[in-house]
Amino acid sequence: MAYSNKSGVETRKLPPKDYKAMHRGTDEGFEGPSGNVECGSDDHEASDRDDPENRPSQFQASQREDSGDDGNNFRLQKAISAADEEIRELKERLSAARTTQVLQQKQQKIRGLRKQLEELDRREGVKDDPCCNRTGSPLVTLKKDLKESMKAAFAAGTQQNLQTQWKAYFLFCEAFGLVAIPTCTEVLCLFIQFLSRSMKSSDSIRNYVSGVKSLHLLSDIPFEVRSYEVNLALRGISRLNPHLPVQAAPITPSILQDIYRILDLSDPSHASFWCLFLFAFFLLLRKSNLVADTVNTFDRTKQLLRQDVYQEGNLLLVVLKWSKTNQFGRRLVRSPLIAIPESPLCPVKAFKHMCALLPAPPSSPAFLLPEGKKLRPVTYPKLQSFLRDSLARAGYNSKLFSSHSFRRGGASWAFRCQVPGELIQLQGDWASDAYKAYLDFSLEDKLAVCRHVRDAIIVNQTR
Template sequence: MADRPRRDVHGLNYKSLSEYGIPDAGETKEEKKLEDPSSVKRKLDVRDEKKSLSSAKKKLAAALSLDKSCNEDDVEDEELRCLRAELKSTEDDLKSQRLQNEKLKLKEELKRKQQELEKEKDLELLQLKEDVKVSTRAAYALGSKKNLLVQWRAFLLFCTYFNMSFIPANLDTICCYAQFLSRSFKSVESIKNYINGVKVMHLMLDCSFPHLDSFVYKLLLKGLSRIKSHMPRRALPISPDILLEMVEHFDLENGSDCVYWCLFLFAFFLMSRKSNLVPDSCSQFDKNKQLTRGKVFVVNDIAIVVFEWTKTIQHGERRLKIPLVKIPGSVLCPVSAYNHMCSKVPASHDSPAFVISKNSKLTPVTYGQFQRKLKSVILKTGRDPNLYSSHSFRRGGATFAFSSHVPSDLIQLHGDWASDAYKIYLEFSMKDKISVVRNMAKFV
């Protein structure tokens, strides 16, 4: 340690070092002990003041730091509020968009439903229009439709040939057409029917047709009636005496003959129209119009014949029930003839009442067959077949009922006449006419 170099401390100013805050620098132990207590206190106060300043600085720094931290929290809270506000706004927008989409979907669905409804309405309207056409066509019976078509065709051909306007037709055209028809028809009534067909055509096309009430047209028909005086030819009536002559030419043990004989007797005693007994053809048989086996009810000595459709019963508004009674011991008995026919030619409930076997198959008797059989049998009795037709049975039945003193009202009801037109079918015998004169002579 003796060799350690001595520290050169000469020239150092310790007092000045103490002034720089180095404690006890430049003071000796003796000076330290002799220091004044007041100065010591002062030094302590200064030291405490420095300490308090330092503590205040620290507190200020801490306060600033805390304030900064609070400000940073406030900034963070503001951002959070902004984010929340944006989120809420976005949710509101999404909700609004969702509602808008739902509204659009509902509008589209409503529009589609409306279109479907309109389409369905259009289809229903088309169907209604088709139904109107069907119902309109059903206004006329099949025979009336055929007559109208013939009348329309004749009028159109006439107008085309003479280059005349047919829709609407003027009065001059109608008068010329009536005069043209008079060349072919003997009866003015036939001319009226054809002109009425022209009227129906105009009305169906929604055109007026006032010509029938015209004085010129009425004057023309009156003149044609005078020029073309005509007595219509009616089929002669068939009487019970003629029936007795006819039956001699039938083999009632033959299935076909017994069917025709029953048909003849039904036509006579029922005074029926041919359309209620037989169809025009096999394919045109209608069980609602022509008589069937199931509509003839036999109870003991009485048979009830039911017609659901006739010329006067077009819409099924009523049923015509006509009785037939048994005539014991007579070949003219309609009930016995029906029972015999059913035993010889059995048929089902819905089968036509009058059927014949053809190629091992039952077929209905048609109007043409009815007419041919009648004329062939009439010819065999020595009479002119051109003077008789199926209508002869209806006229003969009414005439026989009248000569049997059946009241006129009952004859009209039995024969299903809607008016007194049946009286023109009655054929008065000379005996009846003589009885009228004799009754008058009694009071002279």
């Protein structure tokens, strides 16, 4: 019996369907008469409708219904992007608000802690304590005073030298890309070699090395350097670059007399400088006891005042409160000056003449210069300039002399006058035998040694 479907094809004559292959989803299916896969049958369409994977989703269906063209799709995507951007901005605002809130809470907490500290200070009576600052606790004040005390341990000149040495060391390390703090043996030796290019004296280089060590000690940083290698570098540089220190030429009494001849002692400035010259020569004084570097840096505890010079007839007693070897004022150095009758080099006469031309209160500086209607203390630059100008006018090479020439000349003259070395050391306030380096021996002094040796030999031969 033959059956026919809606299309009138007899189904009995069709090959049987392979339902298992269709169920596995393979490419195998039923083949039509021509051997091709039959895709247009009602049964195949029914199977596609029954398969949920092949059935279109509701969103796709609605999109097909609502969006009939590409313009609708573009507007929908733009709306979605705008919504995403708005959400992102809201999140950023929320995050910023939370950060601001946290900061405000921390600031409020800090203000609360400060109020508690102020309350504690009030309870302890800090503001009523005269030994404390009103802006800090007793411990803060104590630490501040300690810092000032430790800073005062170094003289002003030493502090300036240390700052110069530290600056040079840090610039060297920065230029060569080396680690400055903490230093090591290699870096310090390289620094020594670098300084030898511009410094002739190994002693000056040694001072810079000492400055680097002080930097570590003051900063509480270990100074782990092998001293043997550092000393080898310094010694080698001294051998390769021999250096003869240049000392200022000594001023002698004959040079002072030549200076006296070209001065006009009726001029108050000349009278002040002349008295200063004689004080420096006879008392073997350092320039720091006589003058300051500037007018503003004049220190009444260091430089001489009018009241530090006591007059008693033909005698002057000069009291030194401070010196290089007496920086803490633990003793007073009293040095007398006696008159030299009928001599232009009389210090007593020069002091009285200066005071007559330049009267000043006892608390004023000892050596003054008139500037308009005021009196100003003599400064080191003016002393150096006037001295060299006077020496040049007197016929000397002024470049060979400095203010230190008075100290060296006075010590050499005293030794030539057979003053014992101990008294010279006492007069010049030397703490050691360093005064011997200031003595200048002439050829006549050395010939005197030869004569003493010759006379002793002759005496022994006659016996």
